[in-house]
Amino acid sequence: MSSSLLSLDFFRDSYEPRIAQLKRERENGMKVVGTFCLYVPDEIIFAAGADRIVLCGGRTDTIPVAEQSLPRNICPLIKSSFGAVVDACCGGDLSCAHVPLVDVAVAEATCDGKKKMYEVLSDYVPTYVLDLPQKPGSPEALEYFLSELRKFAVFMEGLTGHAVTTDALKREIRSANETKRLLHRLFELRMRDPPPIGGSEVLRVMQKQFFLAPDQFRQGVGRLCDELEQVAPAARTGPRIMISGCPMAAGNTKVPDSIEQKGGVIVVEESCTGTRSFWDLVDEEADPWTALAERYLEIPCACMTPNDERIARIVDLAKRYDVRGVVYYTLQFCHAYNIERLRVQQALKREKIPMLAIESDYGDADVEQIGIRIDAFLEMIA
């Protein structure tokens, strides 16, 4: 469903200006960090005076490069991201222009595939890995993650030469919270029936969250919210759908595109490119380090165990957004989200909310089959 929302032009045209900005920053001695995951706190990166850009890949054309080093039967996001770096470092032209702009990749010990890919990545680009407790519920886990955040800050200070002061950290926490509040505003508008904006459009905005500088992103989202509050929404009469599962990095819009082409109305995404990135704010009153550690450990990622918060959140979102069905999306071979599917299915079943599970890669081979399955699902829940 193509949109006539003028404020989306900014996001659509943001690539070149942002790349030019990063180039200028680097010429002026600013350091740029590449990240892959929500668990790496932007607040610390910005407090140290660096900029950051996402290195997660959603494109399929960098995957063959990656498969020269990595197994084929792992997640396409991992292969695509790795392939983009390798291609760029080897002078290829497949990759986006991000890679040559980063001084360091800051990664995190989340899933097996990413954790181990980062080791190979470090042959191509300097790589810093942040550890994560996998059972985040205890005071000791918080303590351990806090120590990892402090070490990361020291690393960033070494990189930029700027101290990560408490004041700077508080400022960045407030800034990031402001972004999160704006995204809440955007997502609240989607609760309307019909929603004033489609899910594929929102996904393309959300993908810019870690690409643009925070102020640029906020300006864009603010203008978008203003416009959505003023214009009459396009008629969207299909069943209201929630997508839940793995992130959809830039280039990967296959499933939401298909849902909307088939007449479904996506109203919310429980994913890293959806609510997971902004739902919880950082406590601005508490000690900033502890507040950051607590907030980041709250991210309901399936790499954590147990992950009851995610199940509860999915049910909560399904009710708040009055969805008719859930599409559970997983990247192929993503063990964590694929296994957690059972728990999600059981919880939704208790609430009598139907769920369709789709596991896919970045290729086109299954587009038609996915379309047929979505079609059947929408018909069933209509």
Added chain:
Amino acid sequence: MSSSLLSLDFFRDSYEPRIAQLKRERENGMKVVGTFCLYVPDEIIFAAGADRIVLCGGRTDTIPVAEQSLPRNICPLIKSSFGAVVDACCGGDLSCAHVPLVDVAVAEATCDGKKKMYEVLSDYVPTYVLDLPQKPGSPEALEYFLSELRKFAVFMEGLTGHAVTTDALKREIRSANETKRLLHRLFELRMRDPPPIGGSEVLRVMQKQFFLAPDQFRQGVGRLCDELEQVAPAARTGPRIMISGCPMAAGNTKVPDSIEQKGGVIVVEESCTGTRSFWDLVDEEADPWTALAERYLEIPCACMTPNDERIARIVDLAKRYDVRGVVYYTLQFCHAYNIERLRVQQALKREKIPMLAIESDYGDADVEQIGIRIDAFLEMIA
């Protein structure tokens, strides 16, 4: 290669007596813990006055039961282990007799697949999960793991009603070290050319390590070493092979059987059912808690990052055991070991040691193809 070693009869015939022993123990009020992984310290379990038995599965017939709940495209060990529990809990007769004998499964946050499987497992059997830092090199990681060990001890005390005293812990550390020293004795005998025992035979012994009580296992290994020192070894003239990679749980002997049928001579295994279980001893002079935490974090499992110790150990073992080639074995869809394969391959290439990679499940479908590949590899390195 069938053996005439009399001392192996004990291991072969140990199943029924051990199961009967566990039944008697339980009737007398003793608690029994089921474990899946080297990272769960036996020393704490025994110090709390409980017994333990392995719950890892190497059988293929419990997998269809598991696939009713878990994705098909995950590791066969995870599916087999889970299927055995579910089958037993649902009154099936596929599973071994272990499951009804355990009061609790003690699991660990290692790979994505196991970590998430344990959540589902807890619907069938009480499950306790031990967290692990994934970047084990720092003092903070040690501190965190130490806190996990102490919490686990408190849990075990609650289960058994026996305090885990420092004395009891020291006693169990000495006992476990004694086992490790005996295994070093066994593995030193394998350095001989020709080795006095085949790799498939050793694997079947090593699989009993977590099934038998420590004293029984030690008696068996002691008798085996005595016999090996006295009898003339069978003529083994093929190329000396090291297997490196994933564990081979009881029932899973496909690859070593094939290597030896094709004329290879397996002299050492760098795996959880090989050197990884016993190579490093626990420091008996240091504080037992810290010594335990340090030793367990040293286990060179591919779920850790970085994992340079494993690469160094593989090269070291390849030289010590004078191997002609390495068979890199991975369970299907095991991302951690599959991705780490590249680093291992690179390290072995520098040493001019050829490597063959085999990724397989527990089924028979690829037996012939594996045999053909092993045949070609052995011919190449002969």
